[in-house]
Amino acid sequence: MYICGPTVYDYFHIGNARTFIMADIIRRYLEYKNYNVTYVMNLTDIDDKIIKKSIEEKVPASEVAKKYSDAFFEDIKRLKIKLATFYPKATDNIDEILRMIKALVDGGAAYNVDGNVFYNVSSFKPYGKLSGKKIDELESGARVEVMEEKQDPLDFALWKKSKEGEPFWKSEWGNGRPGWHIECSAMSCKHLGETFDIHAGGNDLIFPHHENEIAQSEAATKKPFVKYWLHFGFLNINKEKMSKSLGNFFTAREVLAKYSAEAIRLFFAQAHYRGPVDFTSELLDSAEKGLEKLKNLRSAIDSAMNKNKPGGVDPGFNFQHFEKRFTDALDDDFNTPQAVAVIFDFVKEANRTIAEKENLHLDFYIAARDFLIKTADNVLGIISFKEKEVKQDSLLENELIKILIDIRLKAKNEKNFQLADDIRKKLESLAITLKDTKEGTDFFKRE
RNA sequence: GGCGGCGUUGCCAAGUGGUCUAAGGCGAAGGUCUGCAAAACCUUUAUUCGUCAGUUCGAAUCUGACCGCCGCCUCCA
Numbered sequence: 005m006y007i008c009g010p011t012v013y014d015y016f017h018i019g020n021a022r023t024f025i026m027a028d029i030i031r032r033y034l035e036y037k038n039y040n041v042t043y044v045m046n047l048t049d050i051d052d053k054i055i056k057k058s059i060e061e062k063v064p065a066s067e068v069a070k071k072y073s074d075a076f077f078e079d080i081k082r083l084k085i086k087l088a089t090f091y092p093k094a095t096d097n098i099d100e101i102l103r104m105i106k107a108l109v110d111g112g113a114a115y116n117v118d119g120n121v122f123y124n125v126s127s128f129k130p131y132g133k134l135s136g137k138k139i140d141e142l143e144s145g146a147r148v149e150v151m152e153e154k155q156d157p158l159d160f161a162l163w164k165k166s167k168e169g170e171p172f173w174k175s176e177w178g179n180g181r182p183g184w185h186i187e188c189s190a191m192s193c194k195h196l197g198e199t200f201d202i203h204a205g206g207n208d209l210i211f212p213h214h215e216n217e218i219a220q221s222e223a224a225t226k227k228p229f230v231k232y233w234l235h236f237g238f239l240n241i242n243k244e245k246m247s248k249s250l251g252n253f254f255t256a257r258e259v260l261a262k263y264s265a266e267a268i269r270l271f272f273a274q275a276h277y278r279g280p281v282d283f284t285s286e287l288l289d290s291a292e293k294g295l296e297k298l299k300n301l302r303s304a305i306d307s308a309m310n311k312n313k314p315g316g317v318d319p320g321f322n323f324q325h326f327e328k329r330f331t332d333a334l335d336d337d338f339n340t341p342q343a344v345a346v347i348f349d350f351v352k353e354a355n356r357t358i359a360e361k362e363n364l365h366l367d368f369y370i371a372a373r374d375f376l377i378k379t380a381d382n383v384l385g386i387i388s389f390k391e392k393e394v395k396q397d398s399l400l401e402n403e404l405i406k407i408l409i410d411i412r413l414k415a416k417n418e419k420n421f422q423l424a425d426d427i428r429k430k431l432e433s434l435a436i437t438l439k440d441t442k443e444g445t446d447f448f449k450r451e
Numbered sequence: 452g453g454c455g456g457c458g459u460u461g462c463c464a465a466g467u468g469g470u471c472u473a474a475g476g477c478g479a480a481g482g483u484c485u486g487c488a489a490a491a492c493c494u495u496u497a498u499u500c501g502u503c504a505g506u507u508c509g510a511a512u513c514u515g516a517c518c519g520c521c522g523c524c525u526c527c528a
Binding site: 007008009010011016017019020021022023024051052053135136137138141142184204205206207208209210211212213235236237238239240243244245246247248249270271274275276278279280281282284286287289290291293294296297300301303304333339341342344345346347348349352355356358359360416419421424425428432437438439440441442 | 452453454455456457462463464465466474475476477478484485486487488489490491492493520521522523524525526527528
């Protein structure tokens with residue numbers, strides 16, 4: 005599986021994050037289904053924008069790329085995106101790229117004009133098959149900037165001759181750097197072979213980027229390039245595409261400063277990957293709110309398991325039923341909104357069971373926990389069940405909380421509700437929530 | 452101009468020929484529990500799916516027209 009990654013000239017925005025997150029969920033689901041997924045995401049670390057930025061900031065292009073690819077890895081980690089199998093960089097794969105360009109030139113699909121190598125679009129008959137465009141229609145409506153060197157305005161650069169002061173690599177056509185489209189063809193081929201299963205990317209890459217990849221790869225290898233294309237819808241702001249060029253964007257780190265990764269992921273998972281999504285803080289708030297339900301059930305499960313009472317009733321809960329509904333949803337073109345609905349149905353049903361049956365068998369909680377780990381945690385990534393490290397001081401802390409709970413209980417028994425409420429309120433302000441139940445008082449620490 | 456997509460409850464959003472008087476989340480209203488909270492549970496919240504016409508025994512789902520919105524055709528996830 006290959007996905008077009010970022011050009012590392014800036015922090016990525018929350019619209020890019022949507023693509024990365026949805027691709028991550030799809031990848032995690034394929035792994036859930038026991039596919040052995042080789043997940044490749046390229047990093048474009050040499051390109052016009054990077055060069056522009058390096059001139060503006062008066063630092064080498066490689067330093068710009070380093071800074072923003074470091075930032076990229078920080079951000080995806082915070083978004084709970086699993087690391088790819090490979091993150092090939094353009095500058096590490098110049099040999100592969102040059103080899104493919106050579107194959108294209110030798111095969112007559114590309115030509116060299118004074119150190120610039122262009123792909124000859126008209127040499128590839130199926131050009132336009134992915135985007136549904138026809139070559140002649142494109143030409144008639146061409147807004148394409150006409151470069152004099154090109155034989156045809158639709159032709160695109162495989163190798164760009166370097167200008168004075170720009171970074172360059174040596175090639176038989178002279179000093180230059182790779183074009184954007186050829187990177188993906190060369191690097192996907194290197195890691196995934198000449199034909200591979202899934203290629204994903206944003207909607208706007210269909211044309212020309214993915215169209216060009218097909219043209220390059222299929223002309224070079226004479227084999228089908230990709231079996232399935234996956235294109236993600238845009239994130240809009242006020243129904244307008246969020247993009248760097250329009251300037252109407254939030255970076256992922258700006259959004260992460262206000263909202264949890266889980267809420268961001270839930271927000272995206274609640275819409276189908278192909279459609280557009282409007283981004284507003286109200287919707288993030290409502291996702292954050294919805295997450296509470298999931299977290300409360302997790303707390304209930306955790307505290308029941310900590311008590312570890314033997315025996316109890318087996319409620320005959322049908323976990324398979326929910327798991328089947330979950331996989332049915334995702335088997336149907338990765339219908340994540342449906343899958344999320346199944347999770348919430350499960351939460352409701354589990355809560356109902358807990359509310360109705362007094363003394364549940366521990367196995368119920370274990371199975372409920374397993375179900376949520378498999379689905380909501382491992383696939384969707386909207387909640388985490390990972391064992392938290394128990395720190396030394398938190399053990400002491402827990403004992404102190406228990407003492408306060410005892411004092412509060414005494415106060416309650418003496419009908420000194422003012423003191424009882426005061427203790428609860430003060431603990432709340434320390435992010436510790438008390439919850440009175442029939443079996444005593446539980447406490448939860450907020451994250 | 453060419454190509455593609457979308458329009459479902461107060462908001463978001465699944466559903467693409469009968470199980471739909473339409474899932475799920477948020478919001479709202481009432482109730483149970485509680486000293487009070489919190490959480491949880493129960494009940495209510497679209498006879499209707501942009502508009503009009505058609506196909507069909509049957510349509511949110513198919514066809515046509517119209518209205519509105521968006522994207523791509525130039526770097527863009």
